[in-house]
Amino acid sequence: MGEFSAGKSTLIKLFLGEHPLPIKITATRLPPVLISHGEEAAYAVGHDGVETCIDIDEIEQVRLEETRLIRLYKPCDTLEICDLIDMPGISDPSMSSDVWMSVMDEVDSVVWCTQATQAWRQSEAATWQQISERTNGENYLLVTQVDKFHSERDLDRVMTRVRKETQGLFSRTFPISITEAIAAGEDETKWRASGAADFINDLVENLMTASALSYTEPAECPQEDSSKEARASTVEPAALSTDKNGNDVGRGSCVAEQTTSVVPKRVRVLTQMRGRTERPTKARVATG
Ligand SMILES: Nc1nc2c(ncn2[C@@H]2O[C@H](COP(=O)(O)OP(=O)(O)OP(=O)(O)O)[C@@H](O)[C@H]2O)c(=O)[nH]1
Ligand SMILES: [Mg+2]
Known part of the structure; x- marks a missing residue:
């Protein structure tokens, strides 16, 4: 989340x-x-909860007034550990805050992006x-676009002010240049210099702990027809922006009541990735 042009969508690209x-x-x-993770698909979800299959290339035609959210599925590794929500800017004058407020109940944690040159307005x-208060408290503040500063001193000054003004409001605060992180490719030094390494490592650690703590063993899934009733009763492992109320966000994942020590698939995938290499391949950049 964050103001218009803070870098929210660019962060999704990094993930x-x-x-x-x-x-x-x-x-x-x-x-x-x-x-969310899954076979590629796109839906427009109306205020009445009805999902309509849409063509991504015609997404401009989705009518904001009638659509509560757009639901996308991608077979991407990062989405094995959390769902993501790319929110509109919070003070876009052409958009009511109701638009993003209405999905806050489906959010566990927020990564708040604040643009470095005008941070924390x-x-x-x-x-x-x-x-x-509507989150689980594990929220991040990212001071973005720090490459726009010309000196370390300017950055330090802003970080000191922001940390002071936001004391107690976020679990962690990190400076980052998301564009430099994306451009770093396989260059470890540039990746670290962008600020992404510290942030991503911490985020992954956090998500893995959350998943491990809240995981409950999958029950028998109903057949692939994914009826509305079946889907409404599903609960995703706790993660970034998944539905803590068990609402209709967990296509295909079915969870029973009892907690077990079985390691969830999402955590397993991550552990393997982290063991493999410190700097993941580009497509797995958010996972360790
Ligand atoms: N210099 C620099 N530019 C960035 C960085 N991150 C994002 N940008 C640029 O900032 C512009 C806005 O980025 P977006 O990711 O679209 O911002 P957003 O928060 O999704 O914006 P809205 O969805 O319109 O609210 C784009 O041109 C990005 O390329 C960064 O770290 N450094
Ligand atoms: Mg955006």
Whole structure:
């Protein structure tokens, strides 16, 4: 989440290797875009909960007034550990806050992006005050676009101010240049210099702990027909932006009541990746 142009969609690109929507589309007014692991598919979810299959290339035609969120599925490794929601800017004058407020109940944790050269504006502080209690408390503040500073001193000054003004409001605060992180490719030094290494390592650790703590063993899944009733009763492992109320966000994952020590698939995948190499391949950049 964050202000207009803070870097939210670019962060999704860093997490997934590419943004699932064409660039020209991410620049237009869209409702929240919820991205989960699965065979490639796109749906527009109406305010009445009805899902309509849509063609990604015609996504501009989705009517904001009638659409609560866009639901995308991608077979991407990062999505094995968490769902992601790309939110619209919080103070876009052409969009009511109801548009993103209505999906806050489906969010576990927030990564708040604040642009370094005008970090932590009053509008951000005011919005955060309104919504932070609706999260699980494990939230990140990312001071983005730090490459726009010309000296370390300028960056230090801003980070000191932001940390002071947001004390107690976020679990962790990191400076980052998301564009430099993306451009780093396989260059470990550049990856670290961008700030992404510290942030991603911490995030992954956090998500793995959350998944391990909250995981409950899958029950027998109903057949692939995924009826509305069956899907409404599913609960995803706790993760970034999954549905803590067990609402309709967990296509194909069915979870029983009893807690077990079985390691969830999401955690298993991550552990393997982290053991393999410190710097993952580009497409797995968010996972360790
Ligand atoms: N210099 C620099 N530019 C960045 C960085 N991150 C994002 N940008 C640029 O900032 C612009 C806005 O980025 P987006 O990711 O679209 O921002 P957003 O928060 O999704 O914006 P809205 O969805 O319109 O609210 C794009 O041109 C990005 O390329 C960064 O770390 N450094
Ligand atoms: Mg965006």
